[in-house]
Amino acid sequence: MKDADPQHTIQATPTAKGIRIDVYARDDQERTYTVEMQMVNEHNLPFRMREYQELMDQEILNSGDDYDKLANYPTYVIFFCNLANDDQCPKGNRSSSRIVRRLGQYGACSAMVG
Numbered sequence: 001m002k003d004a005d006p007q008h009t010i011q012a013t014p015t016a017k018g019i020r021i022d023v024y025a026r027d028d029q030e031r032t033y034t035v036e037m038q039m040v041n042e043h044n045l046p047f048r049m050r051e052y053q054e055l056m057d058q059e060i061l062n063s064g065d066d067y068d069k070l071a072n073y074p075t076y077v078i079f080f081c082n083l084a085n086d087d088q089c090p091k092g093n094r095s096s097s098r099i100v101r102r103l104g105q106y107g108a109c110s111a112m113v114g
Contacts, residue, residue, distance in 0.1 A: 002028045010055040019055055031074045032056055038081040045079060052077045 004025040011018030023035040034052055038045070056075045061067070 001025050008034075010059060012055060012058055017051075019052060021052070030072065031076065032060075033076045033078065036077075036079045038079050041081075045081075049077050049079070 004023060006023055008021045008024030009018055010021070021034045022037055023033075025033045025035070027033075034056065036052075042048075053075060056077075057070060060073045060075075061069060
């Protein structure tokens with residue numbers, strides 16, 4: 001890892017909803033990772049992932065940049081979830097699940113791994 005920042009805050013404008021990321025890291029190949037620990041299911045993870053992805057992209061793009069620039073800066077949003085008694089957890093290992101969404105050179109993909 002090139003940079004790692006615990007409790008990293010991103011806020012697009014003073015009046016916009018911002019986010020505080022548990023761990024925000026960038027490696028030497030310009031890949032950006034956010035890592036979050038989720039202890040309670042607020043039933044909003046897909047929307048939170050969407051917001052995190054959008055704000056991470058805003059930190060990469062400057063005014064006038066072409067959107068193709070994002071292909072060179074893959075981003076990963078990772079949630080570690082301790083939702084042992086939650087029906088929303090994937091079958092199998094209910095004590096820990098991981099949700100990963102990636103946007104990079106090959107488009108977007110997402111997966112939930114239990």
